[in-house]
Amino acid sequence: MKKSKILSSIGVVTAAALTLVACGKGSNDSSNQGANTASKFSESVPKKTAKQGGTLKVAVRSDTPFTGIFSDELYTVQTDAQVAEPGEEALFDTDDNFKINDKGAATLKLDVQDKTATITVKKGVKWSDGKQVTAKDLEYSYEILANKKTASQRYSSQLENIEGMKEYHNGQAKTISGIEMPDGENGRQIVLHFKQMKPGMYNSGNGYFWETAAPYHYLKDVPFAKLQSSDKIRKHPMYFGPFKLAKLVRGESATWVPNKYYWRGTPKLDKIVISVLSSNSTSQSIKDHKFDVVNAINAQWDQVKDTKDVNFVAQIPIQYNYLGFKVGKWDAKKDKNVMDPKSKMNNKALRQAIGYAMNVDAVDKRYTEGLSFRVPTLIPAQFGDYFDKNAKSYSYNLKKANEILDKAGYKKKGKWRVQPNGKPLVINYMTRQGDSTKEPIQQNYIQQWHKIGLNVKLLGGRPTEFNSFEDKLQHDDPSVDMFEAGWGLASEPSPNNLYGETSPMNYSRFVTPENTKLLSEIDSTKSFNHKYRVQKFHEWQEYMNDQAYTIPTDNSYTIYAINDKITGYSLRPSQNSNGHQLWGQVGFVK
Structure with missing residues (x-):
């Protein structure tokens, strides 16, 4: 997922997916529905000879302005990633199964016995000001992630597998001892020293090492506490990808022009203009050919x-x-999630009943032309045998939902059920803004919950604007009892940095000894044995479905309308840079 997991305004999307044929494999009804739809689409536009020049107009669908945090280490939402993509490039390229290869800006060498990863940037990989990307640029990205003054949401316990990372994060050390620069700061190589080697390290998005760089020579004079708000991040960012930012209309559009130092060669386009497009305007803009x-x-x-x-x-x-169900808070002093045993939603029976009352299949059929489909677990089917196709999911069953609530003591008093202690039960539900179907879909779910006697109310009486939605989630707004959200995942399936005790993005804030144990086993050295890791993934999915702290609902095709005069556009992982579209190869047909 690509470098990490990202909260999204629609659903999600941070990592390129497997081929559509592979995605369709699976025995459950939802997977088969996806397989039947797959034949309609290709992953790439036809290959043709491209001419030099031209301005490409790209629309990023969003019902809220983009925040404009142009930093891999600091942004958290999808729209910022999409707007930055012409300048973006990861250190590593992958094959179609997300295994890191040597075709990207840097190479990777793992030594399991010595517990090291050696990352070497290729000569000629330069920032848009012509400076070579150096070892210090790689190290600096870890410092941005780990320094508490940056308030980065991308820091996770997985990075603490690097020697000295935790000490640096806690302010007990001025440098990260586990990052070695054999040729000095101006060299092109770093060696990462790990406490343990992990089975996912051969794939991109594994979370144990960072897959981008930050321009130290450009940002070094900006204090960590001011990085996120600085003009060098918000207005004049620097990347080593094919384009550089030339003009920014805050929250609305960004104009990119070629990076003349781009290591893969001169981009074919003269300019890329990326603009925010509201959901309600999307279909008409496609029919009117307003964007490419x-x-x-x-x-x-x-x-x-x-x-x-x-x-x-x-x-x-x-x-x-x-x-998701809010059952605790983030403790900033202890850098971990802390559950509240007395939380209103900290009752498994209540959460399970809510899950069984959701008619997800009917909603997806009614509102999405069959292009969305229910998913049974928190591990997508694209991850092959890590996905537990036999997991018991929350299919629509009002009778079962009522029985669970009755047995758990949620008795009805008039129209609504009360808590087992006899106190009134009002559940505040937060949902995100979206297209015209968003509100009717969420009102439908609320009506389903009303059918089982649960007094669920939409927070604020309407979907929440996305930036406000994200703020309420991250800061554990006490007005939120449950929420609907989405994750775009890394291309290495470990769920540790979304659901771990020390993950800031574990927005439900649930922590249990069993969950911690299973996550640890998934990423342990024992999991170099594939069968063992598959077993632990299946156990974790079954546990999560049973506990229902986070209930998976659905997934959707992501469809792009591309001007038929465009060539070089592809969604295949091997033709992207770790999830980033390689805009340097996109051009207009001769």
Whole structure:
């Protein structure tokens, strides 16, 4: 997921997915539904000879302005990643199974016995000011992540597997002892020293080492506490990808021009203009050909599918939407999630009943033209045998939901059920802004919960604007009891940095000894044995489904409408840079 997991305004999307054929494999109804739809789409536009020049107009679908945090270490939402993509490039390229290869800006060498990873940047990989990307730039990205003054949400316990990382994070050391620069700061190589080697380290998105760099020579004079708000991050960011930022209309658009020092060669386009496009305007903009690249809306597929002079490409991203329950808070002093045993939602029976009352299959069929489908676990089917196809999921069953609540002591007093202690029960539900189907879908779920006697109210009476939604989640707003959200996942399936005790992105704030144990086993040295790791993944999915602190709901095709005069655009992992579109190879047909 690509470098890490990211909260998204729609659902999610941070990592390129497997091929559509592979995504369709699976025995459950939802997977088969996806397989039947897969034949409609290709992952790439036709390959043709591209000419030099031209301005590409790209729409990023969002119902809120992008925040404009142009830093891999600091941003958390999808729109910022999308707007930054022309300048972005990861250190590593991968094959179609997300295994890191030597074709990218840097190479990786793992030594399991010595517990090291050696990362070497290729000569000629330069920032947009012409400076070579150095060892210090690699080290500096870890400092941004780990220094508490940056308030980075991307720091996780997985990074503490690097020697000295935790000490640096806690302010007990001025440097990270486990990062060695054999040729000095101006060299091109770092050696990471780990406490343990992990089975996912051969794949991108593993969370144990960072996969981008930060321009130390450019940012070094900015104090860590001011990085996120600085003009060098917000207005004039620096990348080593194919383009550099030339103009920014805050929250609305970004204009990118070629990075003349780009290591893969001169980009074909003269300019890329990326603009925010509201959901309600998306289908009409496709039909009117206002943009060359537009992310279509599944619910509007019937309106746009016959549009001429457009190639539709699609993927099933490694992502899912979910229902989360607030059962604790983030303790900033202890850097960990702390559960509240007295939390209103800290009752398994209540959470399970809420899950069984959701008619996800009917909703997806009604509103998304079959392009969204229910998912049974928090591990997507794209991860092959790590996905537990036999896991017991929350299919629609009102009778079972009522029985669970009755047995748990949630008795009805009039229209609504009360808590087992006899006190009134009101559940405040937060949902995100979205397209025109968003509110009716969420009101449908609320009505389903009303059917089982639960007094669920939509927070604020309407979907929450996304930036406010994210703020309430991250800061554990006490007005939120449960919420719907989504994750775009890394291309290495470990769930540790989303659901671990020390993960800031564990927004439900649940922590149990069993969960900690299973997550540890998934990433242990024993899990170099594939069968053992598969077993632990299956145990974790069964445990999470049973406990229902986070209930997976559905996933969706991501469909792009591409001007048929465009070539070089592809969603295949091997033709991207670890999830980033390689915009340098995109151009207009001769």
